[in-house]
Amino acid sequence: MAKLLITGGAGFIGTHTSLVLLEAGYDLIILDSFINSSPIALKRVSQISGLNSTELARRLKTYTGDIRDLDFLENIFKTCGQEGNPIDAVIHFAGLKSVDESVKNPLLYWDVNLNGTKTLLTAMEKNNCRTIVFSSSATIYGKAQSIPIQETAKIQPINPYGKTKAAIENILSDLTGINPNWRIACLRYFNPVGAHPTGLIGENPLGTPNNLFPVINQVAINKLKVLKIFGGDWPTPDKTAMRDYIHIMDLAEGHLAALNYLQNSTPELITLNLGSGKGYSVLEVVSEYQKVCRKKLPFEVVNRRQGDSAISIADPSKALTKLGWQTKRTLNEMVRDGWNWQVKNPKGYLEEERK
Numbered sequence: 251m252a253k254l255l256i257t258g259g260a261g262f263i264g265t266h267t268s269l270v271l272l273e274a275g276y277d278l279i280i281l282d283s284f285i286n287s288s289p290i291a292l293k294r295v296s297q298i299s300g301l302n303s304t305e306l307a308r309r310l311k312t313y314t315g316d317i318r319d320l321d322f323l324e325n326i327f328k329t330c331g332q333e334g335n336p337i338d339a340v341i342h343f344a345g346l347k348s349v350d351e352s353v354k355n356p357l358l359y360w361d362v363n364l365n366g367t368k369t370l371l372t373a374m375e376k377n378n379c380r381t382i383v384f385s386s387s388a389t390i391y392g393k394a395q396s397i398p399i400q401e402t403a404k405i406q407p408i409n410p411y412g413k414t415k416a417a418i419e420n421i422l423s424d425l426t427g428i429n430p431n432w433r434i435a436c437l438r439y440f441n442p443v444g445a446h447p448t449g450l451i452g453e454n455p456l457g458t459p460n461n462l463f464p465v466i467n468q469v470a471i472n473k474l475k476v477l478k479i480f481g482g483d484w485p486t487p488d489k490t491a492m493r494d495y496i497h498i499m500d501l502a503e504g505h506l507a508a509l510n511y512l513q514n515s516t517p518e519l520i521t522l523n524l525g526s527g528k529g530y531s532v533l534e535v536v537s538e539y540q541k542v543c544r545k546k547l548p549f550e551v552v553n554r555r556q557g558d559s560a561i562s563i564a565d566p567s568k569a570l571t572k573l574g575w576q577t578k579r580t581l582n583e584m585v586r587d588g589w590n591w592q593v594k595n596p597k598g599y600l601e602e603e604r605k
């Protein structure tokens with residue numbers, strides 16, 4: 251079975267995708283600096299996979315290091331090659347993802363996201379590995395002109411984080427010009443939420459969370475006093491902003507589908523939205539949470555945040571046509587699984603880290 255390098259494999263999307271890929275039979279090398287994750291997450295992936303220790307030792311290897319370190323990357327490619335089992339493809343999650351932080355520290359974002367990816371691509375070129383699935387983001391559409399958003403929509407990111415993702419898409423496109431053997435999938439995620447249904451892995455924000463689901467979780471456990479809803483005057487039915495939420499397991503399965511597609515078609519660069527095609531307002535999400543966790547969640551409506559938009563919903567039809575993939579899980583499952591993870595891990599992976 252093919253061998254994959256998963257950069258950022260210990261993170262939120264990386265852990266869920268690694269699990270799906272392990273279950274599909276792939277051998278994995280996970281590379282992570284653990285700047286925003288914990289090695290415990292990978293222990294939990296092993297646990298859910300049900301593989302015994304011999305199978306795990308053979309099929310799941312972990313390297314701690316930074317994607318900006320070319321020697322480190324080259325060493326991974328070389329070691330695998332010498333073992334007679336070279337890396338066939340890369341799933342590239344590693345990077346920084348906070349919009350706010352990117353505004354405050356743009357140089358860090360350009361360095362980690364852009365230079366990191368450039369270094370990774372250099373190592374791939376040198377080692378004749380030319381298949382990559384890249385984590386792009388719906389952020390690159392900025393304020394979209396029409397809804398649902400198609401892949402052909404104008405790319406107009408409005409923050410440094412989004413600009414790094416758009417720039418990486420450009421680099422990937424340029425690569426196909428110098429070598430037509432590249433197989434590339436740019437996956438533009440909408441809003442990944444929820445957790446694995448076991449509650450063993452989930453989103454584990456190390457700093458203050460910015461995204462709606464982790465914030466609601468913290469309000470529900472009284473860690474945060476009140477949920478701030480940014481804007482109560484948007485042109486939507488209940489006046490709060492609407493987003494396309496995607497269950498993390500649906501997203502993970504989207505990566506498996508993209509990889510299968512790349513490996514079984516002629517080399518190409520494919521760009522796909524991964525979203526549900528449905529939008530939910532902040533108040534609809536709050537209402538679903540209140541039903542699932544059976545408590546009233548205090549919220550207050552405050553001013554809009556700069557750069558936010560009223561509605562962001564994917565047109566995911568290209569992913570269905572090309573990959574045969576579409577989301578299966580409902581908002582209720584997203585909330586139920588996200589809450590289950592929170593209840594079982596009130597401090598994320600911290601408690602197990604301290605043992």
Ligand SMILES: NC(=O)c1ccc[n+]([C@@H]2O[C@H](COP(=O)([O-])OP(=O)(O)OC[C@H]3O[C@@H](n4cnc5c(N)ncnc54)[C@H](O)[C@@H]3O)[C@@H](O)[C@H]2O)c1
Pocket residue numbers: 257258259260261262263264281282283284285286287288315316317318342343344345346347362366385386387388439440441442
């Ligand atoms: N979660 C989202 O809402 C979302 C939406 C769109 C796109 N994305 C993109 O998907 C990818 C994964 O996101 P996530 O939510 O799993 O984030 P995450 O922070 O949970 O995972 C990223 C992982 O990369 C690692 N990492 C960061 N910098 C690194 C470096 N220089 N070298 C090695 N490892 C490094 C982190 O330790 C972490 O484990 C990111 O590229 C992100 O920009 C995420």
